[in-house]
Amino acid sequence: MSAVSAAVTIRTIRLGWAYMLLNMRTVFRQPAAVLFVLLFPILFLVIFSSLLTFEIGLPPEAEGNVPAIKFSQYFVAGITASAIFGTSFNLLGTSLAFQQFDGTLKQLAATPLPKASFFIGLVGTALAYTIMQMVIMIALGVAAYGIELPDAGGWLTLIWIILLGVPAGCVLGIAITRVMPSANAAPAVIQLPFIILQFISGVFFTLASLPTWLQWVSGLFPLRWLAQGLRSVFLPDAYRFAEPGMSWQLELAAVVLAVWIVAGLGLAVLTFQWDRSG
Amino acid sequence: MAISIRGVTKRYGSVTAVDEVDLEIESGQVYALLGPNGAGKTTLVEILEGYRQRDTGDVSVLGMDPQRQRNELNRRVGIVLQRSTPMEGVTPREMLDFTAKLYDAPMSTNEALDLVGLAEQANQRGSKLSGGQKRRLDLAISVIGNPDLIFLDEPTTGFDATARRQAWEIVRGLTARGATVILTTHYLDEAEHLSQRIGLIKDGRIIYEGDIAGLRSEMESDTRISWQLPPGFDLSDLPHEWAALKAGADGRLSLPTQQPTAHLARLIDWAGTRGLEEIPELQVERPDLEEMYLELIDNSEPLEQARSQ
Numbered sequence: 001m002s003a004v005s006a007a008v009t010i011r012t013i014r015l016g017w018a019y020m021l022l023n024m025r026t027v028f029r030q031p032a033a034v035l036f037v038l039l040f041p042i043l044f045l046v047i048f049s050s051l052l053t054f055e056i057g058l059p060p061e062a063e064g065n066v067p068a069i070k071f072s073q074y075f076v077a078g079i080t081a082s083a084i085f086g087t088s089f090n091l092l093g094t095s096l097a098f099q100q101f102d103g104t105l106k107q108l109a110a111t112p113l114p115k116a117s118f119f120i121g122l123v124g125t126a127l128a129y130t131i132m133q134m135v136i137m138i139a140l141g142v143a144a145y146g147i148e149l150p151d152a153g154g155w156l157t158l159i160w161i162i163l164l165g166v167p168a169g170c171v172l173g174i175a176i177t178r179v180m181p182s183a184n185a186a187p188a189v190i191q192l193p194f195i196i197l198q199f200i201s202g203v204f205f206t207l208a209s210l211p212t213w214l215q216w217v218s219g220l221f222p223l224r225w226l227a228q229g230l231r232s233v234f235l236p237d238a239y240r241f242a243e244p245g246m247s248w249q250l251e252l253a254a255v256v257l258a259v260w261i262v263a264g265l266g267l268a269v270l271t272f273q274w275d276r277s278g
Numbered sequence: 279m280a281i282s283i284r285g286v287t288k289r290y291g292s293v294t295a296v297d298e299v300d301l302e303i304e305s306g307q308v309y310a311l312l313g314p315n316g317a318g319k320t321t322l323v324e325i326l327e328g329y330r331q332r333d334t335g336d337v338s339v340l341g342m343d344p345q346r347q348r349n350e351l352n353r354r355v356g357i358v359l360q361r362s363t364p365m366e367g368v369t370p371r372e373m374l375d376f377t378a379k380l381y382d383a384p385m386s387t388n389e390a391l392d393l394v395g396l397a398e399q400a401n402q403r404g405s406k407l408s409g410g411q412k413r414r415l416d417l418a419i420s421v422i423g424n425p426d427l428i429f430l431d432e433p434t435t436g437f438d439a440t441a442r443r444q445a446w447e448i449v450r451g452l453t454a455r456g457a458t459v460i461l462t463t464h465y466l467d468e469a470e471h472l473s474q475r476i477g478l479i480k481d482g483r484i485i486y487e488g489d490i491a492g493l494r495s496e497m498e499s500d501t502r503i504s505w506q507l508p509p510g511f512d513l514s515d516l517p518h519e520w521a522a523l524k525a526g527a528d529g530r531l532s533l534p535t536q537q538p539t540a541h542l543a544r545l546i547d548w549a550g551t552r553g554l555e556e557i558p559e560l561q562v563e564r565p566d567l568e569e570m571y572l573e574l575i576d577n578s579e580p581l582e583q584a585r586s587q
Contacts, residue, residue: 029367
């Protein structure tokens, strides 16, 4: 790398960082956004866990004498995955749509902020929020819902799942702004696919309880793989037998997420609009 | 030249928003693009700024093509949009601190705040600023990078008289720093107070180009004779040299002229030969600049006729 392009790269990252800090302020100072993004998954966790108290047993293939777990324990992993994907997908999709329609981004486009820095800032914002949220949710899961803190391998899995899940959610959140007819429609346009995905991706129901074709459908989207990956982190290993493939399928999860990042990035770059205010 | 464009055209479907415009703007000038709403000012300016792609023509802004070198251009240009929203929850100081980082040789945040008179509100959230204060923030954002060229798109639309005066003072302060300023406005007095040269734009074409004094002398030398055609007469009954006149919306014919006495004599003569005792609604007046401007943007043809006579 030449000295010039190194300087350009450093500048791009430095400005991306600066934009992230600015952007985080705007999100943090909007109570509605904080509520939606940070508190919703936590509320869901508390409500669902108190409603759904049944236990999940293991299929006969499971070896050894593994005690049944409560659904709430299964649900912590699912809703945490949902938080990872939702924070990036919802947060970016909604706030970007508002900024496209009210001219905020038009003004930004008049500055020499590199486009790459802008996107780095967005992804960085989502990452920072996700990490905050993970701390809260894992603490809650451990304190209230029988989750055990992962071992070293588990932490590593958690980290790469976050590092793949957040960008996947971000690029899809950016891409979906293209189909929003107005800023007011943004929350609805975002929520619809997100809610459906939550129902079919093993968040609200176990994957095994879904018909096979729905399991296949959910397998096409990122959320299911995030949830499955997090279960590998937070549930006893024997519970891999409760998964459709009798395995956590982490390699497949990584591949699906990576494909989504690449495809979503292409889509986001091709369809992104700085200004829809006119 | 700060800006040099030739044959620029932009169409939207069957509407030609900018029609074969040529324009040269010297460095260090304040240039006003003046015209009514929908005349094509904003489209033209957004082509110069790089927001819109032209259909045809050549554009050079600070020696660069905004369509292909926008990123580079953005480092040297400040833009105040017609409408903008400050980032929610961010204070002017935070916004300006961030913006300053984007430029090579910015002024300090405090300097920018002082320049637009926003020092007192520096730490208020954007959503708590008044309309005028938001506009000042826009100005500060656009100039903090010490741009060579500043675009101001209708900077005072919606302001009351006092706020406009204050805004003008700020803009003068900016121009004192030596930047070229392109101002779009539909207020003649704004162009008069701020700019050295104006381009009058209507239906996507520039119909007058020059300094405001030239516009004034050209316009004010025109006396206007107007009257109503009596019932039973139509335009073809008039003397041949007036055949190009058109009736306005109120049905009046209006003749701008530098020889009002001669034209009036002909008109009275004509009425006499047709046996008319009175010419309905006959008026001879010297309109002021504002009136002429309003008429001009309402119907650009009289000026062109007057000029060709």
